[in-house]
Amino acid sequence: MTHNVALSFADGKTLFIAVKPGELLLDAALRQGISLPLDCREGVCGTCHGRCESGRYEQEYVDDEALSAGDLAQRKMLACQTRVQSDATFYFDHDSSHCHAGEPLRLQSTVLRAEQVSASTAILHLDASAQADTLQFLPGQYARLQVPGTDQWRAYSFANRPNAGNQLQFLIRLLPDGVMSNFLREDCVPGLTMQLEAPLGSFYLRQVERPLVMVAGGTGLSAFLGMLDEIAERGGCTHPIQLFYGVNQEADLCETARLEALCQRIPGFEFTPVVSQPGAGWSGRSGYIHEHFDAARLNAEPFDMYLCGPPPMVEAVKGWVADQAPGQVQIYAEKFLQSATTRA
Numbered sequence: 001m002t003h004n005v006a007l008s009f010a011d012g013k014t015l016f017i018a019v020k021p022g023e024l025l026l027d028a029a030l031r032q033g034i035s036l037p038l039d040c041r042e043g044v045c046g047t048c049h050g051r052c053e054s055g056r057y058e059q060e061y062v063d064d065e066a067l068s069a070g071d072l073a074q075r076k077m078l079a080c081q082t083r084v085q086s087d088a089t090f091y092f093d094h095d096s097s098h099c100h101a102g103e104p105l106r107l108q109s110t111v112l113r114a115e116q117v118s119a120s121t122a123i124l125h126l127d128a129s130a131q132a133d134t135l136q137f138l139p140g141q142y143a144r145l146q147v148p149g150t151d152q153w154r155a156y157s158f159a160n161r162p163n164a165g166n167q168l169q170f171l172i173r174l175l176p177d178g179v180m181s182n183f184l185r186e187d188c189v190p191g192l193t194m195q196l197e198a199p200l201g202s203f204y205l206r207q208v209e210r211p212l213v214m215v216a217g218g219t220g221l222s223a224f225l226g227m228l229d230e231i232a233e234r235g236g237c238t239h240p241i242q243l244f245y246g247v248n249q250e251a252d253l254c255e256t257a258r259l260e261a262l263c264q265r266i267p268g269f270e271f272t273p274v275v276s277q278p279g280a281g282w283s284g285r286s287g288y289i290h291e292h293f294d295a296a297r298l299n300a301e302p303f304d305m306y307l308c309g310p311p312p313m314v315e316a317v318k319g320w321v322a323d324q325a326p327g328q329v330q331i332y333a334e335k336f337l338q339s340a341t342t343r344a
């Protein structure tokens, strides 16, 4: 059985390859036009080293000059000695241009609908089935979408997982005034063509090996919907997963029924909505998201934290973690920076 393998690089690009049974990862990459840096091909020089971020694999000979026992324990690997045993993701700490890697795919999609799901949020549904092959991306990654009729492109995290029909979802905040926001409110009709570029970004779900804390600021929820879909679909996750979902007002909350359904599908999953400026009728958590973290619980065992949303939220949470739970936490973050054309 062929395995679907993602190769992710420091410049945020991800390339997907098919690895045949028993094939070495390096050979599979070369066969598909990706020249990973290499020298000895014997497991000695270490030039082809990377890190496995999800999936099962085994390595042939690894010289201790190339990788130490500590490196191996951290799932560092040598592409020239790696045979995968499942679908997998590998990270290489250099730009994809070092291996003559291709650009992200640019393709056409058709607008199915823009569905308003809260006072400030829409889900854009796109049909990219004109592309025969499944659009490959890692849950958590993003696409750039061109606003129809303009030369403006905006970045949006996928809100679902890759699927054979290429039916794509994006959770998008409707700003009072903005190129994409105005388009979605006023001009978005089914049947329009939308250009799309993907996959992009190095924010994606790694192998779940310890408790996860996910922190979504507003439409930062988008990336987590995709990741949670993936975890539910894969099954077998035995680690607790906490999602903190912060919004300004309760009317901004969305997709809570979908999150409830995910609680049924993923045994250790719980989510906590937090409203920063609640109305009188709100009886749930209020204030900043990090005010609701349980420091004792987070200090009890190592965990992975994923942060996605506005830069101030990401910085505030990182600051809290550095002060209150500096132990063994690995943080992955995606900041929703403004588009370059509107940045001051």
Ligand SMILES: Cc1cc2nc3c(=O)[nH]c(=O)nc-3n(C[C@H](O)[C@H](O)[C@H](O)COP(=O)(O)OP(=O)(O)OC[C@H]3O[C@@H](n4cnc5c(N)ncnc54)[C@H](O)[C@@H]3O)c2cc1C
Pocket (backbone or CB within 6 Å): 142, 154, 155, 156, 157, 158, 170, 171, 172, 173, 174, 175, 177, 178, 179, 180, 181, 182, 201, 219, 220, 222, 223, 310, 334, 335, 336, 337, 338, 339, 342, 343
């Ligand atoms: C990697 C990445 C992933 C992203 N993923 C998502 C996503 O999944 N969902 C999502 O909703 N957004 C996401 N964004 C933000 C998104 O790309 C746009 O910047 C945002 O949707 C605004 O686009 P617009 O065309 O409506 O407004 P613009 O025309 O870009 O801006 C209009 C006005 O609003 C201000 N503005 C722009 N962005 C913001 C903001 N975020 N908050 C407050 N004011 C702002 C500008 O200064 C300007 O005055 C992501 C950004 C990045 C970099």
Ligand code: FES
Pocket (backbone or CB within 6 Å): 037, 038, 039, 040, 041, 042, 043, 044, 045, 046, 047, 048, 049, 066, 078, 079, 080, 081
């Ligand atoms: S190329 Fe030398 S260790 Fe892989």
